[in-house]
Amino acid sequence: MLNKFGPSGHGEAQVQYLDGDFRVISPGTYVRCAITDVRIPLDELKYWSVDLQEAYSVPSAVLQRHFPGALKSQG
Numbered sequence: 001m002l003n004k005f006g007p008s009g010h011g012e013a014q015v016q017y018l019d020g021d022f023r024v025i026s027p028g029t030y031v032r033c034a035i036t037d038v039r040i041p042l043d044e045l046k047y048w049s050v051d052l053q054e055a056y057s058v059p060s061a062v063l064q065r066h067f068p069g070a071l072k073s074q075g
Helices: 059-066
Strands: 014-018 021-026 030-032 039-041 047-049 054-056
Touching: 014 047, 014 054, 047 059, 054 059
Parallel strands: none
Antiparallel strands: 014 021, 030 039, 047 054
16 A cells, blocks of 8 residues: 555555556555566556556557557568
8 A cells, every 4th residue: 555655565566457547455566567577666657457457567568468460560
């Protein structure tokens, strides 16, 4: 959970991804990108899928998950 001093707990958080927001289920300081496995600090989390309940580190990871051929065809 977040408190006025920042995230409590250490390690990976368990998060429920909602429309336009997310809820911390189990405290931690980061989540992992579903595509790159990069650690994403909770205060930097911007991209996720409500349907798949997974986080993404960068917009290209979102494209790779939802449109796998899109990045390969650019060139």
